[in-house]
Amino acid sequence: MRKRHNRPGFYIGVxxxxxxxxxxxxxxLSVAVKSTxxxxxxxxxxxxxxxxxxxxxxxxxxxIFPFLTYFKNSIYIxxxxxxxxxxxxxxxxxxxxxxxFTGKRIVSDLFYFVYMFSGILxxxxxxxxxxxxxxxxxxxxxxxxxxxQTVPTAIYMTRSYFETIPKExxxxxxxxxxxxxxxxxxxxxxxxxxxxxxxxxxxxMIAWNDVLFSSIFINSxxxxxxxxxxxxxxxxxxxxxxxxxxxxxxxxxxxxIMYMFSQRLIRSGSTEGGVKG
Amino acid sequence: xxFSRDRSETRFAYALLAPSLILIALLIxxxxxYNVVISFQHVPLNPRMSSTFIGLKNYLSVLKxxxxxxxxxxxxxxxxxxxxxxTIVGLAMAIYLNRDFFGKRVVNGIVILSYVVPSVCLIFxxxxxxxxxxxxxxxxVVDVLHLTGKxxxxxxxxxxxxxxxxxxxxxxxxxxxxxxxxAALQSIDQSLYEAADIDGATFWDRFQAITLxxxxxxxxxxxxxxxxWAFYIYTEVYLLTKQVDVIGVYLYDMAFATHDFGKAxxxxxxxxxxxxxxxxxVRKKVLRYNEEEA
Numbered sequence: 001m002r003k004r005h006n007r008p009g010f011y012i013g014v015x016x017x018x019x020x021x022x023x024x025x026x027x028x029l030s031v032a033v034k035s036t037x038x039x040x041x042x043x044x045x046x047x048x049x050x051x052x053x054x055x056x057x058x059x060x061x062x063x064i065f066p067f068l069t070y071f072k073n074s075i076y077i078x079x080x081x082x083x084x085x086x087x088x089x090x091x092x093x094x095x096x097x098x099x100x101f102t103g104k105r106i107v108s109d110l111f112y113f114v115y116m117f118s119g120i121l122x123x124x125x126x127x128x129x130x131x132x133x134x135x136x137x138x139x140x141x142x143x144x145x146x147x148x149q150t151v152p153t154a155i156y157m158t159r160s161y162f163e164t165i166p167k168e169x170x171x172x173x174x175x176x177x178x179x180x181x182x183x184x185x186x187x188x189x190x191x192x193x194x195x196x197x198x199x200x201x202x203x204x205m206i207a208w209n210d211v212l213f214s215s216i217f218i219n220s221x222x223x224x225x226x227x228x229x230x231x232x233x234x235x236x237x238x239x240x241x242x243x244x245x246x247x248x249x250x251x252x253x254x255x256x257i258m259y260m261f262s263q264r265l266i267r268s269g270s271t272e273g274g275v276k277g
Numbered sequence: 278x279x280f281s282r283d284r285s286e287t288r289f290a291y292a293l294l295a296p297s298l299i300l301i302a303l304l305i306x307x308x309x310x311y312n313v314v315i316s317f318q319h320v321p322l323n324p325r326m327s328s329t330f331i332g333l334k335n336y337l338s339v340l341k342x343x344x345x346x347x348x349x350x351x352x353x354x355x356x357x358x359x360x361x362x363x364t365i366v367g368l369a370m371a372i373y374l375n376r377d378f379f380g381k382r383v384v385n386g387i388v389i390l391s392y393v394v395p396s397v398c399l400i401f402x403x404x405x406x407x408x409x410x411x412x413x414x415x416x417x418v419v420d421v422l423h424l425t426g427k428x429x430x431x432x433x434x435x436x437x438x439x440x441x442x443x444x445x446x447x448x449x450x451x452x453x454x455x456x457x458x459x460a461a462l463q464s465i466d467q468s469l470y471e472a473a474d475i476d477g478a479t480f481w482d483r484f485q486a487i488t489l490x491x492x493x494x495x496x497x498x499x500x501x502x503x504x505x506w507a508f509y510i511y512t513e514v515y516l517l518t519k520q521v522d523v524i525g526v527y528l529y530d531m532a533f534a535t536h537d538f539g540k541a542x543x544x545x546x547x548x549x550x551x552x553x554x555x556x557x558x559v560r561k562k563v564l565r566y567n568e569e570e571a
Contacts, residue, residue, distance in 0.1 A: 013373060014384060020448075021387050024402040027413065031405060039405075043420065044413040088300075091293040100283070101290035107298070114301055116502065116556050118509045120525050121545045124315055124538050125308035131324070148304045151297050180289060209395040211512040216533065227397045231516060234401065241405060248398035255393050260386060 032056070032245040039241040055242035059250065067247055069222055070229035074251075077139055077214075077225055078207040081146040085154040085203035086196055088147070093158025094184050098170070111152035119149060119212055127216055141217040142225075146210055150203040157202065161195030162188055194265040201262040205255050226251045309549075315542035322536055335543040345544070348527040351439065355514075355523055356507040358443040359450065364500055366447060367454025372488065375462045385459075392452035400516045403445055407431040438520035446513050450506075454499045461495040462488070501559040505552060524548055 026046065031039050032055055034048035059067040095101070096108060119126070126145060135141040165188055173183040189196065214228045221229065230247055233239055291298075316335055318328040339345050374384060391399060407414050415428040431437050469487045478486070489496075511525035522530075528548065532541035 010378065014378070014380075017370060017373075018384065018387065021391065024399060024406065025390065027406055028398070028402045031402075040411050042411050042416070044411050044416050046413065088297045092297045095290040095293040099286055099290040099293070101287035102283075103287070104290075107294060110301065111297075113556060114305055116505050116559070117305065117552070118506070120509050120511050120528060121549050121552070122305065122308045122312065123529065124532050124542045124545060125311040126304065127532070128315070128538070129308060129311065144300075144304065148300055151300065155297060205393055209397075211397065211516065212529075227395055230401075231397050234404075244401050245405070248395075248401050252394040252398050255395070256390065259389065259393050263386070 028245045028248055031241050032249055034242065036240055036242055052242075055240070055246040056250075058240075058243050059247045065243060065247070066221060066229065067226075067250070070224055070226040071250075073139060073223060073229075074208055074225040074227070077142055077146070077210075078204045080143050081150060081207035082200045082203035084143075084147050085150040086158075086200050088151050089154030089158040089199050090184065090189060090196070092151070092155035093162050094188060096155065097159040097162035098188075111155055114148070115152040115156070119145060123212070123216055130217065136217065137219050137223065138217060139223055139225075142210065142213045143207075145213045145217075146203075146207045150206050154199050154203055157199045158192070158195065161192045165191050194262075197265055198262045201258045204258060208255055312542050312545055312549075315538055316546050318539050318542075320538035328539070331539070335539045336547075339540055339543050339547070344522070345527070348522045348524050351522060352508060352524040355439070355443055355446075355510070355521070356504055359446045359507045359510075360500060360503045362443075362447045363451040363503060364454045364496070366451040367456075367499070368458050368492070368496070370451070371455050371458035371462055372484075375459070388455055389452045391449050396449065396513050397516060399449065400445070400513070403441075403517065404432070407441065409433075432518045432520065435520045438518040442514045442517050442521045442523075445517055446507065446510065449513060450503065454503070457495050457499050458492060461492050465491045497562070501555070505555050505559070508552060508555070509548065 030046055030048050033051055033053065034045070035050040035052050038045065038048065038050050059065045062068055092111075096104065130136070130141045130144070135144075169187055169191070170183050173187045178186060208225075209227065210225070211227045211231070214225050218224050218228065221232070224232070226247075230244065230251065234244060315328070317330055317332060319331045319334070320328045370388070374381070406412055409415065409428060409430050409432075412431075414431075418424045419426070419428050429437055431441050465487065470483060473483045473487060509525045510523060511529055514521050514523050515526050515529065524544070528541055528544045531537055531544060535541075
């Protein structure tokens with residue numbers, strides 16, 4: 001960190017940056033709390049002249065807006081994906097961090113390849129494949145595809161956390177008669193909680209934000225996650241801006257909260273690990 | 278003795294890796310092969326009818342199609358714009374904010390917002406801001422600043438829709454570069470800057486002599502990854518406008534709007550070779566480069 005006195009000009013720059021970053025979010029919030037008439041009025045307002053919570057009330061009313069159904073589907077998909085990604089990440093990350101084996105380089109290259117690769121190249125065969133085994137219009141098809149998308153990064157992330165755990169702790173576990181699996185789940189995993197939380201958050205974010213696989217595999221409204229459900233509503237002629245923005249804010253909230261939480265955990269957890277890092 | 282221990286270690290490692298490797302084989306490996314097969318087939322709309330082998334017909338018809346080349350060109354332009362500007366903006370912001378100041382943590386938290394929030398939500402806000410009739414951007418451009426007499430129809434004109442999609446993607450993806458550069462900047466030895474200050478170096482001198490060389494590995498990684506990801510972008514462009522046919526959108530529409538699976542598979546094969554070449558290049562140059570540096 002450079003020690004220099006910050007001139008007022010520096011803070012003007014910071015404010016400009018904040019405007020660049022936040023303007024769309026300010027608009028989102030502003031539209032979500034103003035009356036429908038004002039949202040399509042002219043000239044447009046940034047600070048609302050009217051204030052209402054009717055849009056938030058509307059999105060939680062199942063009679064007029066299927067928000068809660070979409071929300072439940074999103075939670076189901078994202079939580080399943082992140083739990084499995086963390087689990088696969090623990091196993092694979094441990095192998096890459098702590099076990100010496102032939103072919104490590106190739107396996108690690110393969111994960112890197114999958115990491116850079118994209119689902120869009122495989123939409124045709126994946127669609128044919130998964131619908132041929134009866135997984136068309138199913139959330140499980142989305143889950144399966146999202147696991148593959150997130151596992152390489154999950155393994156890379158867990159590997160780097162596991163590498164910081166000293167060998168002596170594992171040796172101690174071995175002396176106490178723990179099996180290899182016992183060492184992983186009773187010693188290594190508890191010491192890497194904050195790292196594993198950030199793996200969970202990462203996978204959750206990818207799954208929560210997915211549009212591609214959901215739009216391919218899900219076509220009935222009661223199974224849609226938030227992303228494609230809300231987008232489908234956008235294309236109907238009678239969408240109401242306030243509701244869309246309120247729904248967007250509530251949709252963004254879990255990710256933002258989880259992200260902030262995991263950042264804090266990582267900061268406070270950087271000294272964990274039992275022995276000096 | 279050592280040999281048998283290594284063998285059991287290897288077996289243990291593969292047992293741990295098995296779930297992930299099986300999943301990748303089934304959902305990446307097998308579909309890749311299947312994709313090649315489909316690209317040589319005519320796939321009827323009715324799933325009960327079987328596909329017929331038609332040789333290179335799909336390839337010929339894609340390669341003869343002018344819209345395919347158009348979409349490749351649009352994709353190249355899009356990739357160049359987004360990669361360049363998202364990297365530059367991320368770099369500039371990381372350098373600018375790399376000092377102690379009031380509210381640093383809050384600002385750092387805010388920077389990643391556009392990167393973590395679902396694109397659908399962001400796109401609602403952008404579509405509202407750029408609305409032809411009551412959008413605040415047109416209000417500012419036409420009624421306040423009087424830059425043009427007529428309100429631009431942002432989403433309906435291919436050129437402005439393209440620029441808007443690029444601008445949106447830059448805004449959404451620059452935090453990735455920002456985070457990478459922030460981490461890299463923190464690892465630079467501060468005494469180098471102090472020495473440069475004593476020598477009376479200007480900001481530009483310091484940047485060229487200290488910052489840029491130290492950031493180079495990160496820079497190369499960020500640029501190559503963003504290039505690959507921008508090249509097959511689908512979600513952000515498709516949700517924002519129907520006027521910009523980047524190759525990802527072209528491929529998706531071929532499969533699920535035109536319902537021509539054979540041709541779509543063939544486009545993915547062609548696209549795959551481009552991306553594979555990029556990945557090989559990245560593996561060879563970037564990673565080796567990073568290892569040498571490290």
